[in-house]
Amino acid sequence: MSDGAVDPAAGQSFAAAGHDDPAATHEQYLRAFRHTGVSREQLRDLLEAVDGFLDSITPRADEHAPTGGWAPESTALAFQIGRAVEQVLAERDAADREKLRRREIRDRLITALDAVLDCLRSLPDLAEAEVDLGTTAINEGFQVYEDGSVRTTPAQEFGADPGELEQRRFELDERMTDAVAKRTGLMNETAEVLTEQLGVAPDGIGLPWVLVAAAAGGLDISEPFEFAAHHLPSSPLRELVVQLVADIELAAALEAGGDMVAGGTKTLDSESSSGDTESVE
Known part of the structure; x- marks a missing residue:
């Protein structure tokens, strides 16, 4: 064995406690390495030491090893320790990824809800400005269209100065189309935020994955969206x-249906394991 190699023979107590049962020994290592006091850095250092030990006892091409290899018991322990460390590191990496996923879902939901609430807060002022301009235009005899465009009427044109009438029409048209654009733009932008943040498919088919994840986490986010549906004007956003x-x-x-199925399966398994085979076909 080369100098500086680490012999994990200290783990022999685990093997003894497990009565030479590899599965029991593996579980004991897992329990030890999963302890919150064991840092990821310590696990990596241990894995590096185990790898170094295994490298030190692996025969080179020009070396002859005895039957069974060098230190077979320590080698077996090293493999067990290394496998357990790798599993725990993988579990911690998976837990970190899940934590990031939950944080992403939370951030997406917050962004979507903020967008809806901001839209609801801003729409009344935009709509009021649009109505005021439209009322002014109609009272002056103009026609106002859905897109905000303003047109003259024959009654206005009769006896009016064409230049002054066109100038006034142009002024109202510009202000009205701008007001309509602000309102529709806000709703379109809000719809885009909801689509992107909640994971709505481009074709609208299937459940948005963020909503599915929220339901799996027990989050009920229906109330703010129901409120928005009742207060938004008829529009693609409301749809x-x-x-x-x-x-x-x-x-x-x-x-909820999945939980019921899982619960039913668990009950069936528990009944089957109790030996009451007459109740199960």
Whole structure:
């Protein structure tokens, strides 16, 4: 054995406690390495030491090893320790990824809800400005269209100065189209945020993955979307929000159904294991 190699023979107590049962020994190592007091850095150092030990006893091409290899018991322990360390490190990496995923879901939900609430807060002022301009234009005899464009009427044109009438029409048209653009732009931007943040498919097919994840985590986010659906004007945004409310309810129902199936399976397994075979066909 080369100098500086680490012999993990200290783990022999684990093997003795496990009565030479590899599975029991592996579980004991896992329990020890999963302890919160054992840092990831310590686990990596241990894995590096185990790898160094195994490298030191692996015969080179020009070396002859005795039957069974050098220190077979220590070698077996080293493999067990290394396998347990790798498993615990993988578990911690998976836990970190899950933590990041939950944080991403939370951030996406917050961004989506903030966008909806900001839209609801801003729409009344935008709508009021649009109505005031439209009322002014109509009172002056102009026609106002859905896109905000303003047109003159024959009654206005009769006896009016064409230049002054066109100038006034142009002024109202510019202000109205700008007001309509601000309102529709806000709703379109909000719809884009909801689509992106909640994971709505481009074709609208299937449940948004963020809503599915929220339901799996037991989060009920239906109330703010239901509120928005009741207060938004008829628009593509409102249609999207109404669909999201339905998707939230469906995701929750599917999650509840899955829990019921899992619970039923568990009960069936427990009954089967109790030896009462007459109740199970």
